[in-house]
Structure formats: C-alpha cells, structure tokens
Amino acid sequence: MELESQGTDLLYDFLYIDTKRASTLITQLYAPGVVFSIKHISSEEECKQKSGGVDVKVANGSFSVEEAINRTQEKLFDASWALPINLLDKLSESNLIENGITDSKLGKLVLIKGNISFFDISFLQKSIPFMGKLLLGKAPSKPNHKKTKPEDLQLVDGLTLGMVSSLLDIVPDTLQIDFIDDNKNNIWMTIDKKNFTINPDDMVLKYGSKIPGEWYALGVVDALPEANDVNNEDDDEICNHLKDGLKQILRGIKETAGRTNNSYGMTPLILFRKIE
Numbered sequence: 001m002e003l004e005s006q007g008t009d010l011l012y013d014f015l016y017i018d019t020k021r022a023s024t025l026i027t028q029l030y031a032p033g034v035v036f037s038i039k040h041i042s043s044e045e046e047c048k049q050k051s052g053g054v055d056v057k058v059a060n061g062s063f064s065v066e067e068a069i070n071r072t073q074e075k076l077f078d079a080s081w082a083l084p085i086n087l088l089d090k091l092s093e094s095n096l097i098e099n100g101i102t103d104s105k106l107g108k109l110v111l112i113k114g115n116i117s118f119f120d121i122s123f124l125q126k127s128i129p130f131m132g133k134l135l136l137g138k139a140p141s142k143p144n145h146k147k148t149k150p151e152d153l154q155l156v157d158g159l160t161l162g163m164v165s166s167l168l169d170i171v172p173d174t175l176q177i178d179f180i181d182d183n184k185n186n187i188w189m190t191i192d193k194k195n196f197t198i199n200p201d202d203m204v205l206k207y208g209s210k211i212p213g214e215w216y217a218l219g220v221v222d223a224l225p226e227a228n229d230v231n232n233e234d235d236d237e238i239c240n241h242l243k244d245g246l247k248q249i250l251r252g253i254k255e256t257a258g259r260t261n262n263s264y265g266m267t268p269l270i271l272f273r274k275i276e
Contacts, residue, residue, distance in 0.1 A: 014084055015215070016271035018195050022087045025269075029090040041074050084270045088218070101221060101264055102183050108221045110266070114181035116211045121257070122173045123204060128165045135161065171257045175200060179217055179266075188259040189219065189266045215273050223265025 091097050091109060098110045136148065151162025179187040193200050203211065259265050 011275040012085070012272045013275050014197055014270060014272045015211075016191055016195050016268060017084050017197065018192070018267075018269050019080075019083060021267075022083055022269050026083070026087055026090055029094060030086075041072065084272070087269065091218075097218070100183065101181060101185055101187060101266070104221050104264075106221055106224065109218070110221055111216060111218050112179065112181045112185075112187060112266075113214060113216050114179055115213075116215050116271070117178045117180075117209055118200075118203070118211065119176045119178070119209065120200065120204065121168065121171055121176070123201075125168045125173070128161070128168065132161055167253070167257060171253065176258070177268075177271075178263075179215075186260070186263040187217070187266050188223075188263040189217075189268050191268060191271075213273055215271060217266070217268050218270050219266040219268035221264060222267050223259060223263075225264060226261045 088097075096109050098104060098108050101110050101112050104110055132151070149162075151160060151165065174190045175193055177189045177191060179189065181187060255261065
C-alpha cells in the first residue's frame with residue numbers, strides 16, 4: 001500500500017483535505033511552518049553596443065557605447081494546494097505512517113486503501129417529508145376509512161417514519177463515511193463538508209451512496225472495535241443513575257446512526273485516489 005515518491009509520472013486526485021489538521025502536523029515537522037505562497041524572481045541582463053562617429057577639424061574618429069538592459073520577472077505561486085503532498089512526504093520521511101489499520105492502536109497515523117460509501121444526515125433529514133407522502137400513497141386503506149398519519153407509517157416491524165424523524169432531529173448534521181479496506185475492516189468517519197474539493201451534494205446525484213474506484217485515506221485512529229478496545233470498560237466509573245441512563249441513550253444513538261460496535265473510528269486528514 002506504500003505510495004511512490006511524488007513525481008511527474010504520478011498524480012493524485014484529492015477529494016478531501018483537512019487543511020487545519022494537516023497544517024498543525026506539518027508545522028511540528030517543519031519548523032518554519034506551512035508554506036502558502038512561493039515567489040520566484042528571475043533577472044537577465046542584455047548588453048547592446050552603440051557606435052558613432054566624429055568629424056571635426058581637429059579630430060576624426062569613431063566611438064562605441066555599451067548599454068546594459070536589465071529585465072526582471074516576478075512570479076507568485078499558490079503553494080496551498082501542495083499541502084497534502086508535503087504532508088505525505090514529511091510523514092513518510094519521519095516513518096510516522098502505518099500501512100493498514102488492522103491491530104493498530106489509538107492515536108496512530110494510518111494509510112488505508114479501499115472503497116468509500118457515504119451517508120449525509122442532512123440529506124435524509126430533508127427527504128423525510130417527501131418519503132412520508134410517497135409511502136402514504138402506497139399504504140393500503142384502513143377498514144374504518146381513517147387516514148393514516150405519515151409518522152405512523154411502518155418502515156419495518158417496530159420502526160415507524162415518525163421514530164426515524166425524531167431520531168434524525170437529535171443526530172448531529174454530519175456527513176459520514178464507511179470505508180471498507182482491503183482486509184474487509186470497516187472504518188467509520190465523519191467529515192467536514194467545507195473540506196471537500198467538490199460539492200458533496202453533487203456526489204449524491206452522481207454516485208448515490210457509493211463512490212466507485214479505489215481510494216486512499218490518511219488519518220488518525222481514534223476508536224477501536226469494542227472487542228479490541230481494552231479501554232472501553234465502565235466498571236471503575238462512579239455510579240450515577242442519571243448519567244448511566246444518558247449513556248445508554250447515547251450508546252443507542254451511536255449504534256443506530258453512527259459507528260457500529262465492530263467498526264474502527266478514524267479522523268481523516270486527506271482522501272484521495274491515484275490518477276492512472
């Protein structure tokens with residue numbers, strides 16, 4: 001899974017760049033800080049020779065004058081787009097990147113390769129009214145001719161549209177990614193829409209929920225599957241009935257609309273693919 005050195009024969013297509021986190025890492029690895037612009041100044045000097053003649057009664061001859069012309073050219077380059085490449089190079093030089101997430105520990109920087117599926121909570125929140133009307137038109141009529149309310153429509157046994165709508169009201173407006181790597185590990189992540197290089201809403205229209213192709217993700221491991229997480233024990237915590245009840249609610253929300261118990265959690269720095 002190791003990446004080749006960046007050259008003219010290798011290009012990367014970056015889908016997501018967390019500029020702030022990437023900048024803090026580069027600043028720690030490169031003392032002067034992050035380079036955002038590069039100024040290139042070049043100059044060249046051209047010499048021209050001018051000649052002339054004199055014709056006076058006391059003198060007859062010629063002269064030449066050498067004239068120097070100096071041309072200066074200044075170019076300003078936007079270096080901000082080199083940030084993800086510099087990040088990969090600096091981390092690789094320092095041997096800080098682990099290839100693959102299997103058996104990885106919390107806080108490790110890992111590079112994974114696999115497939116991307118994404119889930120936009122806000123898109124689902126906005127589609128609930130439409131889904132209600134659509135399902136209501138397909139619902140069978142009741143014998144007593146009573147109208148069925150959209151929130152009472154059952155999606156599956158024990159789960160109504162109203163229950164889903166209520167859950168989405170308390171779930172943060174996030175864009176979630178399920179990343180399946182080459183070892184069939186499920187890596188769950190949330191990402192900031194502002195860090196996309198393209199409009200994430202356009203991806204729904206183009207791909208649906210799965211982006212085709214082979215993708216790479218560089219990020220920090222911040223959650224392990226519960227079977228692997230030795231720090232997930234609550235036995236030593238002080239008993240508090242109110243907090244214990246809230247923990248159960250939050251745990252249910254996590255498992256229903258967030259990271260599942262058998263998934264890793266990762267905070268991504270960059271998502272990209274190779275251009276062949």
